[in-house]
Amino acid sequence: MSGMDYRELRSRRMAEPGAAEAYEATRIAYELGKTVRAMREERGWSQSDLAARAAMTQSAVARFEAGGTVPTIPVLERLARALDADVEVRLTPRVPAA
Amino acid sequence: MSGMDYRELRSRRMAEPGAAEAYEATRIAYELGKTVRAMREERGWSQSDLAARAAMTQSAVARFEAGGTVPTIPVLERLARALDADVEVRLTPRVPAA
DNA sequence: CCAGGTCATAGCATTGATGCTATGGACGTA
DNA sequence: TACGTCCATAGCATCAATGCTATGACCTGG
Secondary structure, eight states, X not given: OOSOOHHHHHHHHHTSTTHHHHHHHHHHHHHHHHHHHHHHHHTTOOHHXXXXXXXXXXXXXXXXXXXXXXXXXXXXXXXXXXXXXXXXXXXXXXXXXX | OOSOOHHXXXXXXXXXXXXXXXXXXXXXXXXXXXXXXXXXXXXXXXXXXXXXXXXXXXXXXXXXXXXXXXXXXXXXXXXXXXXXXXXXXXXXXXXXXX
C-alpha cells in the first residue's frame, strides 16, 4: 500500500461535519478493502485481473482496496461474485457491554 | 405495506441492463427493509420516531423499509445506531453447492 | 538503460441514493 | 363529519460513489 493507513482515513472523515456517524462506515470500508485485497492476492490476481472479472477498472479496484470510499452494495456484489464469495449485510442487536 | 412485494421489486430491476448483478443487491435491500421495520415495530415506534432518532425524514424511512433503493452503508449505520444495533458487512467464501 | 507490469492517484462525467417538502389515502376516534 | 396519526409516494436538489482516462512511481527482467 502507500502511506495511507487507518488512522489517516479516520482522521479525514472525523474532520467533516456529522462525522461520528461516518466513523463506523469508514471502518467497514477499510476492513472490506483489506479483505478483498487478501482474497485477490490469494488467487494471484492483479488489480486489473479482478477489475476485468468484476466489470470495473483497475483504478476503481485500487480506490476500493485503499478504503478511499465507502463502497455501495452493488459494487460489493460484483467483487464478491468475481471472487466466488457472497455478501452478507446484517443488523445485529447490540450486546450490552457486560 | 402497499401492493409492493419482492417479486415486483425484482422484476423491476431485472428489466434494467446489467441486471443480474443487481439481483442480489435488491434482495439484500428487501431483507434489510424488513428487518428494520420489524425492529422498529418491536419498539412501538412510528416511522417518524425512527427517522428523528436516525437523523432522517419519515419519507426516507418509508422508502428504505419498502426496499425502494439499495441503501448505503452510512445510512445503515445511522439506522442501526438508532435501533441500538450493529451493522455487519462481510464477504464470505462461497460454499460449493454440495 | 529500457520495456513491461503493477499499483496509486488525479480529474471529470455520470448515476443513483439520500434530503427534503408536500400530498393523498387509510384508519381510528371524538 | 372532522380531526389526527401513520404510512406511501411524488418531485426535485444535493451529494457521494462509481466509471473512465490518463499519468506517475515503483519494481523487475531484459
